[in-house]
Amino acid sequence: MNSPSIAQAQSSATGITPSLSAVAVAVFIAAALFAAAGWIDARADNGPTLALSLVLGSAFGFVLQRSRFCFFCAFREWLDERNPAGILAILAALAVGLAGYAVIFGAWLPDPSTGRLAPDAFIGPVGPVLILGGVAFGAGMAISGSCVSAHLYRLGEGSPTAPFALIGTAVGFILGFLAWNSLYLGSVSAAPVIWLPNHIGYAGTLIGSLAVLALLALVLIHHLRARPDHAAEIRPIYSVFVRRWPGWLGGLAVGAIGTVAYLRVAPLGVTAELSGRARQGATAAGLLPERLLGLDTLRGCAALARDVLLTPNGLFVAGLILASLAAALAAGQFRPARPTSSQVLRGLIGGILLGFGAMVALGCSIGTLLSGIMAGALSGWVFAIAMLAGLVATLRIGRRLNLLPKA
Numbered sequence: 001m002n003s004p005s006i007a008q009a010q011s012s013a014t015g016i017t018p019s020l021s022a023v024a025v026a027v028f029i030a031a032a033l034f035a036a037a038g039w040i041d042a043r044a045d046n047g048p049t050l051a052l053s054l055v056l057g058s059a060f061g062f063v064l065q066r067s068r069f070c071f072f073c074a075f076r077e078w079l080d081e082r083n084p085a086g087i088l089a090i091l092a093a094l095a096v097g098l099a100g101y102a103v104i105f106g107a108w109l110p111d112p113s114t115g116r117l118a119p120d121a122f123i124g125p126v127g128p129v130l131i132l133g134g135v136a137f138g139a140g141m142a143i144s145g146s147c148v149s150a151h152l153y154r155l156g157e158g159s160p161t162a163p164f165a166l167i168g169t170a171v172g173f174i175l176g177f178l179a180w181n182s183l184y185l186g187s188v189s190a191a192p193v194i195w196l197p198n199h200i201g202y203a204g205t206l207i208g209s210l211a212v213l214a215l216l217a218l219v220l221i222h223h224l225r226a227r228p229d230h231a232a233e234i235r236p237i238y239s240v241f242v243r244r245w246p247g248w249l250g251g252l253a254v255g256a257i258g259t260v261a262y263l264r265v266a267p268l269g270v271t272a273e274l275s276g277r278a279r280q281g282a283t284a285a286g287l288l289p290e291r292l293l294g295l296d297t298l299r300g301c302a303a304l305a306r307d308v309l310l311t312p313n314g315l316f317v318a319g320l321i322l323a324s325l326a327a328a329l330a331a332g333q334f335r336p337a338r339p340t341s342s343q344v345l346r347g348l349i350g351g352i353l354l355g356f357g358a359m360v361a362l363g364c365s366i367g368t369l370l371s372g373i374m375a376g377a378l379s380g381w382v383f384a385i386a387m388l389a390g391l392v393a394t395l396r397i398g399r400r401l402n403l404l405p406k407a
Helices: 006-014 020-041 047-067 071-081 085-108 128-144 148-155 162-186 196-221 236-241 247-264 272-284 312-330 341-360 365-374 378-400
Strands: none
Touching (some): 071 148, 148 365
16 A cells, blocks of 8 residues: 555645645745844844844744744633643743753853852743733633733734734733832732742742642543654655644753753843833833833843834744745645634733733743743742633633633
C-alpha cells in the first residue's frame, strides 16, 4: 500500500492544502523580514538592537502559530476536554525560561541578597491592583477568545475577531490610564515589590519554582492520552511548516526565545508598543492627566511615551504578526472571514478588559506572567492565579447565561 502523499497528509491534518501562490507569498514575506532586519541593522542609531527585536519577534510569531501557543486555548481545552497539552506547553516554557534567567542573573548580579532587583526584569508591585488586573485580563480572554499575544498571531491568520479585540485593547489601556492615578495613590505606591531571589537566593527560587511546575505537570500528565502517529510526522518540511507542532515543543521554543530576548534586548512582552501608542494618542487628544504618577518608574510592560517611529517592541510585534501570516499561508491556515456582529462585540468588550487588565497589572500573560515568573517575581505567580480565576468565572457564568459559546 502506498504511503499518503504530502497533499493527502496536509488535507487530512488541516482540511486545506496550501496553494503554490500562498507558499510563494509566505516565502516573499520571510525574505522581506530578513531584508528589513539587515537594513535596520545598518542604521547607526541602535540598529543591531532594533534588528534583533524584529528577528526575535518573527521567531516568536512563527512558533506561536505553528504550536498554537495560547493561554486561553490551553486552559479552555483543559476545562472542556481535560486535555492538558496546552498547559504543559506553558509549564515547559516557564521551566526553560527559569533556568535561562537564573544563568543570566548569576552573571549580572552574583549576590541577590543585597536587595537590588535584576536589571530590567518584569518584577512588579504585589497588591489588590495586580489582582484586579489579572481578573480583568482573564475575563477579557474568556470573552474575546484569546489573550493579546494570541490575537496578534491570529491577526496573521485572518481572524475576524482579532482586529476588534486589539482596538478594544487600546481603548482598555486608555481607561486604565484614566484610573491609574487613583489606583496608584490608593494601593500601588504602597504595594511591596517582591523578587524571590532577594529572599531565598537563585537556587531556592529555581528549585522551588521548578518543583511547583513539576508537581503541576505530574498532575496533568495523568490525563495525557497517547495519540496515533501520522506517517507524515517523519517528513521534516511537512512537520515544520504544515503540521501543528506538539505543545511541549512550542513551549521549549518560547522559553528559549524568552531567555535570548532578555539577554540581548528586553524581557518578552507584547503590549508595551500598543499601550505606548494608546497613551501617546490619548495624551495628544487631551484625554489623560498631565502626570501618570509613578508609572514610568515601574517595571513591566510600562506604557512609556513613544517619541520615535521604530522601537524594539514595535518591531517585535510587527515581526510576530508578519511571521504568523507567513506561517499560516505556508500551512494553508490563512482563513480571513467576514466578522459577525457577535465576533465584533465580543472582540471589543473582551479587548477592553484585556487592555485595562494589562495596563493596571503592568503587563499581560506574556510580560507579567511568563517573563515575570521566569524572573522569579512573585507578581507573576499572583497575576497567573488571578487571571485563571477571572477566566474560569467568566467562562462559566457566560456559558450559563448563553452569552458565550459552549464547549
